[in-house]
Amino acid sequence: MGRLSVDLCGIELDNPIIPASGTFGFGYEFAELYDINCLGTFSFKGTTLQPRFGNPTPRIAECPAGMLNAVGLQNPGVEQVIVHELPRLKKCFHKPVMANVSGFSISDYVRTCAALDREPQIGWLEVNVSCPNVHGGGMSFGTDPKSAADVTQAVKSVTTKPVILKLSPNVTDIVTIARACADAGADGISLINTLLGMRIDLKTRKPILANTTGGYSGPGIFPVALRMVYQVAHAVSVPVIGMGGVSSAEDVLEMMMAGARAVEIGAANLVDPWACPKIIEALPSVMDRYGIQSLTELR
Amino acid sequence: MNDISMKVLQNRPLTADVRELVLQGDTAAIIRPGQFVNLKLDGCYLRRPISVCDLNADRLTLIYKVVGRGTGLLAEMPAGETLSVLTGLGNGYDLSLAGDAPLLLGGGVGVPPLYLLAKRLIGQGKAVQVVLGFNRKSEVFYEEEFKALGAQVCVTTADGSYGTKGFVTDALPEAYSHVYTCGPEPMLRAVYRKIVTSGSFSFESRMGCGFGACMGCSCKTITGYKRICKDGPVLEKEEIRWED
Numbered sequence: 392m393g394r395l396s397v398d399l400c401g402i403e404l405d406n407p408i409i410p411a412s413g414t415f416g417f418g419y420e421f422a423e424l425y426d427i428n429c430l431g432t433f434s435f436k437g438t439t440l441q442p443r444f445g446n447p448t449p450r451i452a453e454c455p456a457g458m459l460n461a462v463g464l465q466n467p468g469v470e471q472v473i474v475h476e477l478p479r480l481k482k483c484f485h486k487p488v489m490a491n492v493s494g495f496s497i498s499d500y501v502r503t504c505a506a507l508d509r510e511p512q513i514g515w516l517e518v519n520v521s522c523p524n525v526h527g528g529g530m531s532f533g534t535d536p537k538s539a540a541d542v543t544q545a546v547k548s549v550t551t552k553p554v555i556l557k558l559s560p561n562v563t564d565i566v567t568i569a570r571a572c573a574d575a576g577a578d579g580i581s582l583i584n585t586l587l588g589m590r591i592d593l594k595t596r597k598p599i600l601a602n603t604t605g606g607y608s609g610p611g612i613f614p615v616a617l618r619m620v621y622q623v624a625h626a627v628s629v630p631v632i633g634m635g636g637v638s639s640a641e642d643v644l645e646m647m648m649a650g651a652r653a654v655e656i657g658a659a660n661l662v663d664p665w666a667c668p669k670i671i672e673a674l675p676s677v678m679d680r681y682g683i684q685s686l687t688e689l690r
Numbered sequence: 691m692n693d694i695s696m697k698v699l700q701n702r703p704l705t706a707d708v709r710e711l712v713l714q715g716d717t718a719a720i721i722r723p724g725q726f727v728n729l730k731l732d733g734c735y736l737r738r739p740i741s742v743c744d745l746n747a748d749r750l751t752l753i754y755k756v757v758g759r760g761t762g763l764l765a766e767m768p769a770g771e772t773l774s775v776l777t778g779l780g781n782g783y784d785l786s787l788a789g790d791a792p793l794l795l796g797g798g799v800g801v802p803p804l805y806l807l808a809k810r811l812i813g814q815g816k817a818v819q820v821v822l823g824f825n826r827k828s829e830v831f832y833e834e835e836f837k838a839l840g841a842q843v844c845v846t847t848a849d850g851s852y853g854t855k856g857f858v859t860d861a862l863p864e865a866y867s868h869v870y871t872c873g874p875e876p877m878l879r880a881v882y883r884k885i886v887t888s889g890s891f892s893f894e895s896r897m898g899c900g901f902g903a904c905m906g907c908s909c910k911t912i913t914g915y916k917r918i919c920k921d922g923p924v925l926e927k928e929e930i931r932w933e934d
Contacts, residue, residue, distance in 0.1 A: 665693065
């Protein structure tokens, strides 16, 4: 094991850096810029059973220290992901990839995960029960412990791949939800998805986002994310992936000191498309500065 | 796409709220007129996309309207400052569609990308006709610059205070081979309805990344979903599907 390598649910990652779903597509745009095989892995664009256009535009708004998005899970649907996206992804990325799955019913989640389970390159299923930008699904499964446990159990029954539940911060007590997922058989927990927010345009006096509300991401949410990662990592025994506003090697180490096994990077990729390779390159010297020999000692 | 550190050489007002920014730095990644760059400004999280107005090997001219906080910060940047610029974004205009007598229709801050386009088309020996539309006389810019390229230029103002009274669609010439246009959406819709040839339309959108990763600026077209930033900003007339 190298000094940056970590184990995520039985699969070794060369480093803990994982571009977060929705900020990295299926990797091609970034593969034009750098060899994406330098990444630990990446979580591909949130995939649903049926194709989705998503929400009307504007879908993006600027915020202090971050951004709002209300994309609404635009994706070609699981069948097209398997037929078109995964073969193309395979050409530029040669490691296990993380599949991000969303749904509007338990049956949606089950059918999508069952289809992706047959794909050899998929290492983990990251089950998103936390999308704040769709109605009648997504986050509604992640804000109630019973629903989150039901999704976990149902998905686990159709796959042998590690199942990681991606949780919403838009809850009163995230520990209860995380425990419910872990008890239902989740192999890992990733958090946090975006914080529900909104902006109003002073000139039009109307919300900037066509969807009215959107998910807040970027450095502004880092302390909230870190606190929740800390709480969850101390409450469950399964590995935790920390995310939310991570933008530097220092942030990565802070997340891991809070208890994260690996770290997802989201909004930072949109502002600096080379953010992840820069962080990976900076990690060893920043570890040196703080006397960290290998990342496994932070566990 | 490249991330280039560029130095501000000049940042001057053209009208009350439209400014011309000249940057120094490598422009090699910009292949076509109609492409854009994405500027990182201190004090803003997301970058700000601005279309390319003119360039040479190490110099880039951008024209922008001060509309919000980002462009407000940009307006205050003095010469000598540097900023991170993602260059060579978007598809740009396809020059091969021009025909012998292309018509360029620009409205307001939609005018700038047509400047480099006119320059390139004239360089290819095309007879370029340009109609530039503004609200009023005080908002007119770049008329002389287009004339200096050798284009035949007509200016319209909505209030009639300068040039032809009306919109660009009120000043279409009798004959043209292809239309290239950029401007506010109501103008693009009017152009779409009125022109009798093929046309290339450049769209504006609120973007997240500017390079196709976030799906923040998706739109529906006849040929499927497209990202304004990566598959656009230029869409051809036959693929446009207007949303109501």
